[in-house]
Amino acid sequence: MKKFEVFNGDITSPKGFQASGVHIGIKKKKKDMTLIASDVLAEAAGVFTTNKVCAAPVLVSKENIKSGKIQAIIVNSGNANACTGEEGYQNALKITKVTAEALHIDPADVVVASTGIIGVPLPMDIVVSGIKKAAKALSPKGGEAAAEAILTTDTIEKKIAVEVEIDSKKVTIGGIAKGSGMIHPNMATMLSFITTDAKIKGDFLQQLLKTTSDKTYNMITVDGDTSTNDMVCVMANGMANNEALSQEHPEVEKFIEAFHYVNEYLAKKIVQDGEGATKFIEVEVINSRSFKEAQTVAKSILSSNLVKTAFFGEDGNWGRILCSIGYSGVEFEVDEIEVFLGNKEKMIKIVENGQGTGFSEEAMEKLLKSKKLKIMVDLKTGKENAKGWGCDLSYDYVKINGAYRT
Amino acid sequence: MKKFEVFNGDITSPKGFQASGVHIGIKKKKKDMTLIASDVLAEAAGVFTTNKVCAAPVLVSKENIKSGKIQAIIVNSGNANACTGEEGYQNALKITKVTAEALHIDPADVVVASTGIIGVPLPMDIVVSGIKKAAKALSPKGGEAAAEAILTTDTIEKKIAVEVEIDSKKVTIGGIAKGSGMIHPNMATMLSFITTDAKIKGDFLQQLLKTTSDKTYNMITVDGDTSTNDMVCVMANGMANNEALSQEHPEVEKFIEAFHYVNEYLAKKIVQDGEGATKFIEVEVINSRSFKEAQTVAKSILSSNLVKTAFFGEDGNWGRILCSIGYSGVEFEVDEIEVFLGNKEKMIKIVENGQGTGFSEEAMEKLLKSKKLKIMVDLKTGKENAKGWGCDLSYDYVKINGAYRT
Incomplete structure (x- = not known):
């Protein structure tokens, strides 16, 4: 309450x-x-x-x-x-x-x-x-x-x-x-x-x-x-x-x-209301060794141009998400991490044992049409959680920032 | 030789x-x-x-x-x-x-x-x-x-x-x-x-x-x-x-x-040959306290989506360049730093005393049409220099990475 x-x-x-x-x-x-x-x-x-x-x-x-x-x-x-x-x-x-x-x-x-x-x-x-x-x-x-x-x-x-x-x-x-x-x-x-x-x-x-x-x-x-x-x-x-x-x-x-x-x-x-944003993305990182590490992972995902353009393209590219976690600098076991992608109604596990789960492409396609998406990462290194928020990277972002003089 | x-x-x-x-x-x-x-x-x-x-x-x-x-x-x-x-x-x-x-x-x-x-x-x-x-x-x-x-x-x-x-x-x-x-x-x-x-x-x-x-x-x-x-x-x-x-x-x-x-x-x-790149950008950072700091500044400029989209738009946005130096985490005196922008033939001083120099818009416009551009930053904190290379951020980058399924 x-x-x-x-x-x-x-x-x-x-x-x-x-x-x-x-x-x-x-x-x-x-x-x-x-x-x-x-x-x-x-x-x-x-x-x-x-x-x-x-x-x-x-x-x-x-x-x-x-x-x-x-x-x-x-x-x-x-x-x-x-x-x-x-x-x-x-x-x-x-x-x-x-x-x-x-x-x-x-x-x-x-x-x-x-x-x-x-x-x-x-x-x-x-x-x-x-x-x-x-x-x-x-x-x-x-x-x-x-x-x-x-x-x-x-x-x-x-x-x-x-x-x-x-x-x-x-x-x-x-x-x-x-x-x-x-x-x-x-x-x-x-x-x-x-x-x-x-x-x-x-x-x-x-x-x-x-x-x-x-x-x-x-x-x-x-x-x-x-x-x-x-x-x-x-x-x-x-x-x-x-x-x-x-x-x-x-x-x-x-x-x-x-x-x-x-x-x-x-x-x-x-x-x-980010410039050119068409999707709102929430990232929740759970079971981290520290709150700071959980935040670092969330920010790394949300800052990746490749993750952002994938969402713009409504592509469930779990490889890019996993990759952006990988270069965050935070320690974790690739084989243990789990990643979920979804929206308010439904979360689909997309990464398990360091690999894609072979989720249904059809279900994912439907899900990615949502305006508000959520990524959840289970690091399995501890007990701390953190959340972060970002948006996709669209043509309009480039237009607003790159071609505003024309 | x-x-x-x-x-x-x-x-x-x-x-x-x-x-x-x-x-x-x-x-x-x-x-x-x-x-x-x-x-x-x-x-x-x-x-x-x-x-x-x-x-x-x-x-x-x-x-x-x-x-x-x-x-x-x-x-x-x-x-x-x-x-x-x-x-x-x-x-x-x-x-x-x-x-x-x-x-x-x-x-x-x-x-x-x-x-x-x-x-x-x-x-x-x-x-x-x-x-x-x-x-x-x-x-x-x-x-x-x-x-x-x-x-x-x-x-x-x-x-x-x-x-x-x-x-x-x-x-x-x-x-x-x-x-x-x-x-x-x-x-x-x-x-x-x-x-x-x-x-x-x-x-x-x-x-x-x-x-x-x-x-x-x-x-x-x-x-x-x-x-x-x-x-x-x-x-x-x-x-x-x-x-x-x-x-x-x-x-x-x-x-x-x-x-x-x-x-x-x-x-x-x-x-x-970066995805969607229309401009090649070289950044040279000179007179830094350390080689590592010079590299950090160069990377910070080259990684800024706002700097990258500005180059795509052929906009001499010195404010974005200065801003990206500012958040690099490297120490310098804002009032002392100098920034130059140019190409092989010509370099124009665009920042001095922490401000724009009031360069000729016309000359800048001409210069920004070059396919290869160079930014030089004089940090005035030491003697070390470093170079880095990047490209602009274009519609095509978003297209290649965000809409490749269509």
Whole structure:
């Protein structure tokens, strides 16, 4: 039994949050600026791209989140403000300043994020007036517009909200996210913003976000490229008035479960909307010596261009799956491993004793027409399990990324 | 000045080697079996796939090459004899036995290689009669047919020969290779066979092959997948009658250079013929703290699907290149790194101070139409350099690997 309720909400569902999504003119027509603000200073935590080349807004936001408290998140899409040098850094700082002025808060309490083209300076006149527009548009019902305005090549909005009872108080968690190329473990071009009215201790929040991200956002891959701009940022404003959550709180597991659900949901939505993706693939690795090894095997399968193109071609190529496990670097006995392929309804064992099982081609063909597929690998080296999510590699991925100028 | 001569030859150019390439019926029409034999027992060395799931012929060949001596190499294409269990292993053993019988040599002096589809048992009746056919067809002019019969989805034969003078004797090195998908550092679906009439010490040959492979075959990538079947195998029969080569031989550098040339040539040919490739990309990383770091950066760029699709789209996307350097895991200062993009005639600086240089779009557009492109990265962290080679990612790659059943 789930201890939380999922409902059709977003980042403005928790108490004391307002948001807006507006068109400011970086993009031609689509909304391109999102603002999220808490009524009060909130506990905050963030995880950021591990790319050595990290964008100016990431540098500024990392600095601002160090205090453990922020009150607003400002995001532009259409321009990543990455590889823009000192000017880019100053621009990111200026964005926090202008946002703070508009909201009458401290610039150090603002997180800034950007996504879009790399290496082009931000059009700051547009951005400055845009921030004012976004601030004016703030609304307790602005979550949906906010979800829309952070998108780039995404085709659908990604948003969710859940409700959980803690200390007999209603606690709400909301989230929005964007993908959709350059998605790979360790923060890829991906933005995710989570709000909650839970009261929660700062260090516990940071630790929770880290462990959750490692099992959700860091276990998805679209193309193996880790971007310069990724971040996941969470704000917890305490307005639900529960007893402050920490590892010691008697009901903390309920919150952890709900928080994990929100982040896993958004992570999966990101891969489902991967550039050119026609199939969603879940990999579960079971009975591994360690959680890390299980993750490594899952990622190796999900990152293989040959596995990905096989799924695009609806080909049950177990040889490519086994091969991608083989070069993951993880130890296992080829003769003992078992691999299953299937969907929600049915799983077919495709590898046993290091060989194909001679499964029915017909059953497999039918199964591979599913939009959502699952691979399960039984390593038989231990007791740990891990999951990861990815998508196929299609003509459209090449088209979106290779021929977008034509 | 080159100390060796390249000429239009192959594995039967060195003294005392015969070869054949015949059609035996694993494939419908194309040649599918290659036999290479030395007149006398030869010093031998091999490097093999690092994939944990390694094919039966690899297991048998590793065992047979341990003695440091072999006399023949038998190869079938069209079926990889991988993931075929104990039956596959017994089949690989039988191939060495039948080959040995046909040539009146010891089965332990035979290396066996297979390439093609994974997980399907070899049709042994066809293979056995095929080996006899290949043995009958052996000829001192059989190198070209041999080069043809190892191909799978390759579009062109890959062969070369060079001549070098050692101890006033003519020493010849010949080679053939096949690609063309599943090509990635650490032995991908790639076979390369080198013959030489040089007299050379066994342990020196093994060490030379290892260091050369690390700089050639292990620095190419087509799709990042490392196969179950790869091997590079060299036979040196000593019939040139030079003083036995070792690190102490006064003219050893000449041989090393020629040997390196042969292997680099074949490695580059493999990526040029990568599945669906329309562009050949060389990456040179200079001024690195270590050779290994330089290699890591080169591979990271060459493996990026986003960089690869950008080249397919003839887009000078320096941001993606910089990004792929950023997630390589190698330390450098973003503000100091320089990146150049160009071809044989011209290199344009595209990144400086961590930013784009504002190069002429027109000049870049023209340059990107070249079939052979070069990226140079100046890390400015040390003195070491490395090179790697790859190709773009095209619709045809997806087609070849994803829709081959249609």
